[in-house]
Amino acid sequence: MIRELQGRIWKLGDDxxxxxIIPTQYLAINTVEEMKQYAFSxxxxxxxxxIQNGDVIVAGxxxxxxxxxxxxxxxxxxxxxxxxxxxxxxxxFFRNGINNGLLLIEAADVYDNCSEGDTVQVKLNEHITCNGxxxxxxxxxxxxxxxxxxxxxVKSMIRKNSGARR
Amino acid sequence: MGMTISxxxxxxxxxxxxxxxxxxxxxxxxxxMSNDVTTHLTIDMFENKLREKKIYDxxxxxxxxxxNIPAENEKTAKVHQVMRRFAGQHNIKLHEGDGICHQxxxxxxxxxxxxxxxxxxxxxxxxxxxxxxxxxxxxxxxxAMATGTTWMMVPETIKFDLKGRFPEGVYARDLMLKIIGTIxxxxxxxxxxxxxxEALRHFSIDDRIVLCNLAVEAGAKTGIMEPDDLVTEYLxxxxxxxxxxxxxxxxxxxxxxxSYTFDLNRLEPVIARPDHVDDVVAVSxxxxxxxxxxxxxSCNNGRIEEMRITAGILKGKKVHPDVRLLIAxxxxxxxxxxxxxxxxxxxxxxGAMVMNPNCSVCWGSCQxxxxxxxxxxxxxxRNFKGRAGHATSKVYLASAATVAVSAIRGVIxxxxxxxxxxxxxxxxxxxxxxxxGAPVIPGLTRDPLISANTKGDCGSEPAMTDRK
Numbered sequence: 001m002i003r004e005l006q007g008r009i010w011k012l013g014d015d016x017x018x019x020x021i022i023p024t025q026y027l028a029i030n031t032v033e034e035m036k037q038y039a040f041s042x043x044x045x046x047x048x049x050x051i052q053n054g055d056v057i058v059a060g061x062x063x064x065x066x067x068x069x070x071x072x073x074x075x076x077x078x079x080x081x082x083x084x085x086x087x088x089x090x091x092x093f094f095r096n097g098i099n100n101g102l103l104l105i106e107a108a109d110v111y112d113n114c115s116e117g118d119t120v121q122v123k124l125n126e127h128i129t130c131n132g133x134x135x136x137x138x139x140x141x142x143x144x145x146x147x148x149x150x151x152x153x154v155k156s157m158i159r160k161n162s163g164a165r166r
Numbered sequence: 167m168g169m170t171i172s173x174x175x176x177x178x179x180x181x182x183x184x185x186x187x188x189x190x191x192x193x194x195x196x197x198x199m200s201n202d203v204t205t206h207l208t209i210d211m212f213e214n215k216l217r218e219k220k221i222y223d224x225x226x227x228x229x230x231x232x233x234n235i236p237a238e239n240e241k242t243a244k245v246h247q248v249m250r251r252f253a254g255q256h257n258i259k260l261h262e263g264d265g266i267c268h269q270x271x272x273x274x275x276x277x278x279x280x281x282x283x284x285x286x287x288x289x290x291x292x293x294x295x296x297x298x299x300x301x302x303x304x305x306x307x308x309x310a311m312a313t314g315t316t317w318m319m320v321p322e323t324i325k326f327d328l329k330g331r332f333p334e335g336v337y338a339r340d341l342m343l344k345i346i347g348t349i350x351x352x353x354x355x356x357x358x359x360x361x362x363x364e365a366l367r368h369f370s371i372d373d374r375i376v377l378c379n380l381a382v383e384a385g386a387k388t389g390i391m392e393p394d395d396l397v398t399e400y401l402x403x404x405x406x407x408x409x410x411x412x413x414x415x416x417x418x419x420x421x422x423x424x425s426y427t428f429d430l431n432r433l434e435p436v437i438a439r440p441d442h443v444d445d446v447v448a449v450s451x452x453x454x455x456x457x458x459x460x461x462x463x464s465c466n467n468g469r470i471e472e473m474r475i476t477a478g479i480l481k482g483k484k485v486h487p488d489v490r491l492l493i494a495x496x497x498x499x500x501x502x503x504x505x506x507x508x509x510x511x512x513x514x515x516x517g518a519m520v521m522n523p524n525c526s527v528c529w530g531s532c533q534x535x536x537x538x539x540x541x542x543x544x545x546x547x548r549n550f551k552g553r554a555g556h557a558t559s560k561v562y563l564a565s566a567a568t569v570a571v572s573a574i575r576g577v578i579x580x581x582x583x584x585x586x587x588x589x590x591x592x593x594x595x596x597x598x599x600x601x602x603g604a605p606v607i608p609g610l611t612r613d614p615l616i617s618a619n620t621k622g623d624c625g626s627e628p629a630m631t632d633r634k
Contacts, residue, residue, distance in 0.1 A: 015351055015442060019550035024531040027203065028234060028241040042552035062352040062385065066550060068287040069203050070303030090385055091356045092287055096303035143190075143317075153305040154215050157312075 002103065002149055004123050005083055007056035009130070010047065011116040012040075014060035018067040018093070022075050032071070032078045039075050053080030056120050058111055060086065064093025073097040083122060085110050098144050099153035109135050168417025170323040172358040172390055175298040175414060179281040187322040187423075195226075195310050196280040196297075201267045202231045204285050204304040206245045209252045211308050221256050222314035228275060229253050229260045230267035233525045238532035265497025265523035268292070268465040271299075272375065273404045273499055278393040279412025283310050288465050288547060290386060293378035294371060295400070296393025296413060298358075301382060321387040322423035323358040323416075324349075328365035330431035335582035337475070338373035339467055339545065339565040340436045342380045345428065347436065347446025355385035357423060360416065365430050366391060371400045372471040379466045380547060383443040392416065404499075435581050438563035441551040449568055452578045456488075458540040460573035461527035462566045463494030467545035468523075470495075470503050472566035477509035478586025479570040485517040486576035491569075492519050492534045494526040508589060518573070530554040543569050543578060 019042065026038045039048040057063075057076070063086040064072060073096045076084070083103040097104045103122070110128055114120065120130040124145075128135045150156035169177065173185050180191035200208060212219060221227060229249050237243035246262070253260035261270050267284065268291040276282055278296035282289060285307040292299035302316070310316045326345065332338075346353075359381045366374070374391055381389025392415050401409030435449040462468070462476050473495060485491045493513050495501040501523055504510050513520050527534035528546030536542050536555035541562065544554070549561035564572075567581035574584070 017548075017550045019530075019548070019553045023552050024529060025535075027531070028239070028245050030241065042557040062355070065351055065385065066287065066548060067203075068285060068289075068301040068303050070207065070305060071204070073303075088352060088355065090352065091387055092301050092303065092382075095306060099303060099305040153309060154211050157309060158215060158217060 002124055002145070004121065005054070005103070006119060006121045007054045007083065008052070009056055009058050009114055009116055009118045009120050010051060011111070011114065012043075012057060012059040012063075014087075015062045015065055016043075016059055017065045018069060018072045021064070021072040022069075027069065027071055032074055035071065036075045036078045039079060048079060051079045051081065055081055056122075057081055057084045058086070058114055058120065059084065060111055061088045063089050064097065065090035068092045068096070070096045070100065073100045073102055077102055085120065085122070085128065087111055098147050101148050101150075101152040101155075103148055105137055105140070107135055107137055167421060168419040170358065170360060170416040170420040170422070171296065171392055171414045172298055172323055172360065172388065173320060173420070174416075175279055175281055176318065176320050178279070178412070185320045187320050189320045191318055191320060192315050193281055193318050194315055195283045196277075197226050197228065197271065197275055197282040198284075198307065198310050199228045199230065199267055199271055199282065199289070200285040200304075200307055201229070202233050202235070202242070202245050202249060204307070205229055206248045207304040208285065208308045208311065209248055211305065212311070216312065218312075221258070221311055224257050227258045227311055228271065229258055230264070230270055231260070231262040232266045233529050234532045235263060235522070235524045242532070263498070263522065265495075265500070266465045266468065266525055268379065269469070269496040269500070269523075273497060277401070277409065277411030278397060279414055283307065283316055287382045288379050290381040290388045291375055291379040291465060293381070293388055293390030294374035295397050296391060296411070298388055298390060300388050319356075321356055321358045323360050323420070324354055325422040325425040326359060326361045326363070327425065327427045328361060328363035328430060329427065330365055330429045331368060332430050333433065334585060335567060335580075336430070336433045336435055337565045337567060338369065338376035340433055341428065341430060342377045343436050343438050343443075343446050343563065344433060345426075346380060346384045346444050347438070349384055349426070351383065351442060351444040352385035353444075354381065357386055359384065359386045359389045360422075361389065361391045362416075363427075370471060371396060372469045375469070376466055380443075383547065435565060435568055437568065437578065438549055440549055440560040440562065443548060443563065449564065449578065449580050452562065453580065455562075455578040456541065456576060457543045457562075457572055457578060458489065459527070459534060459536055459542045460489060460491040460569045461494070461534060461542060461544040461546060462569050463492070463496065463521070463526050464528040464544075464546040465496060465525070466547050467566050468494055468496030468500065470500050472545065473500065473504040473509050474507070474589065475586045476566050476570045477504075477507075477512040477589050479567060479581075479584055480516040480518065480574070481512050481587055481589065483516055483574050485573050488576050489573050490519065490534070491517070491573040492521055492527050494521040494533075495523050497523045512589070527554065543572050545569055
């Protein structure tokens, strides 16, 4: 059960789109392992190489806008990011992120009050803490949390053995 | 309390009498469409991760190869091989070379009242036929392919009341870019954009598609309009079977989250500047910017009306020697229609390159990729940083007319400087209808606000006249 997590912050701005997250020329039949080094490259070439397992992305509004291609959140998860805290998420990315086991939290004030390199703590359904400040967060929907805890939609499907029912 | 058209479609799909925004429903999906960006991932998950490998109603699943066609390297060739094999094994319809996925879905499959899930963000396009289409990733698509259903939160609806008529040189593309520029790139986040108003009566189906198709660029779940007689005509002209479908209307007492009014009479040609679709300004603010490549095509602006406008501008003119102009009709039908009308000849004579129907330059991966510091002026859907090629390259988005005039002059130009001429039937065209029974110049376009070009040579220096 995810209840708490903690990680180093990488800070990205507003409207981080799917062409930034993974440019199209890297998409076809490259494995996620091959692709992930190019994540965010149009914006910050070095970033993918620096992200460590358990790090957290803190971003502005409309994170993940653009394409529905699921490689975008898949690559972020493959880099070791477990959680993204943003002012808001684009809707297709939100679904795809959850379906890839990413914890996505919308919190308006964290971005403005943190810096890259800070550590952030998340206590699910309660609050986020960073630099001594605490920000309340709402309840995360149970059905979505269940998908995340299983590691994504497909793993959750297999677990429930509901591949062809409903 | 009444329901909007979006709510009615989701209520029906969920088997419920009424739904309200915020409800999470399990909805039956009428069509499931996937293209060559992620189908190989869906197939991989289906074959290697699922225990029960069943497809629910394969007849309503469609695979379309449109983003990397023809395959430009061995990797995309392999993606296509995987799609072909799987489609063959499971009796799934596969379109390869017929055109862009959304154009094929509109021409061939979608009916009013349908709920359509597509593994592509511009699935919102089908609202032009009064259907609810929304884009999903490959895992959601896998779930829908296996079960025929998806979970969905009923969105709120924002109403866009459209009044007036397009002035000369202003098109549906300008209107939709203006709307996105006004409300912002997530101004309709999670919501349905419902377009209505007296202006819609004069919109062709092509115009309606332009609006609904770009709804996702404002963060919307879908774009939609009430279907009417024009939709019925379009279906009759484009389908082999009797057009069916359910013609929902929003109730008079339906609840809208917000309402906007746009007066078309006050519009001018606009442009979305790099690197954001919502950074929209009048074209007049970008005049004189040198361009390296122009693109006319995409699921947003690659249909016969854009082909006609482009030909009407290019006729008798040449593309600037420093500019590459690529034109990609959105589907085989559009291509054949343009051929029958003599438009392809005009494109070729002008020095433009005519591509096979596919996502082409808009996709930025396999055709017309641009180099370091180059500038693309495009009718594509997005202008994110690095989308069309090198990370330093820049993409401006505008109407087909703006791209065509700019391609002649070599710099971003006002399309009103060079209105398109009416193209008479080309002497060598066979003048045969593309679709049996359909007229060669279908009466589906709005009143053509095009007139003979009496303003002289528009291949010269841009006229920097004061337009105010």
